[in-house]
């Protein structure tokens with residue numbers, strides 16, 4: 021069907037390209053005549069039922085060349101490439117030689133024969149390998165190669181050519197690899213392909229002729245900026261690939277531009293693009309041809325964009341009242357946000373640029389220059405941030421990279437070792453900094469302006485811009501970009517499920533605050549005991565023979581824990597902080613090597629045999645299902661007593677100079693209500709004791725982690741004693757499947773490959789099984805105590821699909837790692853819109 025303003029085209033019957041071209045036609049933009057073939061028509065073509073080809077050809081100007089472009093519902097699903105110049109033959113070659121010039125006509129014909137030979141006649145591409153050039157002899161050789169291989173004359177008739185092209189494109193869509201590719205990108209199995217046949221406008225010829233792409237925003241930053249390329253005497257997307265001869269669009273200091281070459285065409289393009297932005301309500305990239313100074317729009321596609329640009333574009337469209345804030349929220353893919361969550365140099369800060377290189381890994385960091393991995397590790401041990409400067413990096417440098425805040429190399433490109441590892445680690449990185457002179461042996465770098473930098477000097481690596489800066493300009497913390505903040509504020513206005521963070525340290529808590537988490541949903545306290553000064557006390561406690569002996573050792577940990585909690589409460593400024601009581605099996609704190617055991621014997625002044633005996637005693641066959649979590653709380657209650665006291669004393673401390681704190685205390689690995697009763701009565705007793713000792717009142721909330729199947733099944737009993745239930749889906753997945761979370765990796769890929777599990781259930785929550793337990797636990801808990809708070813705190817908590825599940829099940833909040841918080845906030849908002 022011809023694409024006219026009135027035609028009845030929809031994305032789900034003719035594909036996005038056809039629909040978009042129709043919109044452009046409706047806007048009265050100069051689109052060459054086009055005909056759209058529907059999904060059904062293309063499906064029929066793939067099965068050998070051809071439409072009326074003569075009828076299609078008859079809709080175009082007689083003697084015109086045509087092109088055929090794919091049009092699926094979503095351009096990300098891939099599909100066959102466009103085929104240009106259908107209709108090219110000996111007669112056209114002669115005709116175009118007179119109008120476009122002999123070379124241009126010969127080049128067009130040669131390229132078409134090759135494209136047709138490879139994609140339609142399915143000839144071996146190698147047969148054309150030896151031919152380059154645009155002369156008549158080469159064309160003759162190419163035609164001869166075609167004829168020899170295909171055993172037929174190159175078809176001269178446009179109807180035959182168009183039939184072949186349509187059939188090959190339709191069949192390519194049905195091929196196995198195309199199906200697999202688009203399935204991986206989320207296409208449904210019955211995704212259709214439409215095709216658009218369009219009259220070619222020649223980018224060759226008299227006057228200003230050429231082709232290019234044009235857009236109103238910068239693809240990587242999202243800034244409003246005319247971007248694109250134009251190449252005179254060209255066709256297709258050649259302008260983009262061609263460095264030589266391609267012009268920038270807008271007049272600036274970089275050299276001659278399209279604005280200089282064809283000011284009228286430039287102005288027309290600008291006006292067309294602005295109209296498209298307004299009416300299509302999106303930033304569009306225009307593919308255009310200029311023929312004798314006149315602009316033609318061949319195609320419009322959504323501007324491809326980085327994560328940063330996606331946020332800025334959505335926010336600016338909403339700020340310009342082109343879309344609503346809700347639509348802006350819907351337009352950013354939540355997982356994309358992870359790319360934005362790095363520190364940046366404050367755009368307002370003075371930049372003292374020493375040199376530039378390739379911006380290989382985003383984010384910015386400041387540190388002292390070190391020239392070797394060993395120096396980097398020494399610097400990290402002194403807690404001095406350092407920038408590792410190398411000619412290039414190799415695997416031996418990885419430990420040094422871990423110890424550095426940023427990396428700078430003289431050599432390399434986007435896929436060099438430093439670039440790949442830096443991006444993987446989220447470490448700001450600049451490679452190929454050839455504007456600096458590196459003399460690593462003499463321990464110096466010489467800046468472009470002659471300044472000499474030595475080991476120990478402070479520099480800043482801006483891995484987003486590729487600039488190496490002197491000193492330490494002020495930085496913006498990741499969450500402080502203006503567009504990002506606006507988008508998140510719009511998201512929060514829509515969201516109807518809470519988002520907290522899992523945070524174990526003050527640094528984590530600060531990150532959580534920066535990302536506007538609504539509290540801490542899980543603080544795993546055991547991480548606080550691995551500090552060397554505390555580890556030895558823990559070990560002493562493990563070796564204590566009596567309850568009072570244990571309690572007196574724990575007294576020494578009490579002030580340290582109190583400080584930990586006071587800091588967390590202060591950082592969170594009155595927001596809820598949920599502290600989980602000690603969870604892991606105690607043997608994790610004992611040394612496993614003979615050397616370590618010897619050192620412990622010395623430290624505790626006991627014979628090594630006593631150490632090895634205790635280690636042997638504590639060994640468990642399956643420690644993750646052994647003496648851990650609440651089982652320790654019941655059998656070695658002094659640890660929980662100490663932690664409860666530390667929490668309450670910190671509550672009083674932090675409430676004194678800040679917002680009142682109501683701590684949440686969470687009991688791990690519960691499977692029976694009696695466990696909760698026992699722990700609760702001891703914690704209540706500690707609370708009473710602290711209240712009377714300090715003469716201060718405080719509140720607290722005691723809750724239970726539901727992470728064993730029995731806790732979910734008996735949630736009604738457990739809820740009676742709990743203010744909240746938090747589902748720990750890591751352990752719950754482990755126990756529901758009977759599958760060790762530490763050993764599952766050995767066979768997980770085989771299981772996923774063979775379709776036993778659709779995904780790794782430790783990554784993507786198993787809604788059918790584990791999810792069923794969540795729903796059951798939630799409804800039984802709520803039935804027993806209607807106001808009980810429900811949440812999830814396993815690693816699944818930050819995944820958009822688990823958030824959807826929890827929201828559906830009526831949960832109050834999800835808790836996830838601090839860097840996932842923005843992703844979760846956006847995903848939750850999208851569910852509510």
Ligand code: PEP
Nearest residue numbers: 727748749750751813814
């Ligand atoms: C869980 O089991 O889901 C959980 C959050 O606890 P951890 O990962 O510490 O066992």
Ligand code: MG
Nearest residue numbers: 727748750751
């Ligand atoms: Mg757990």
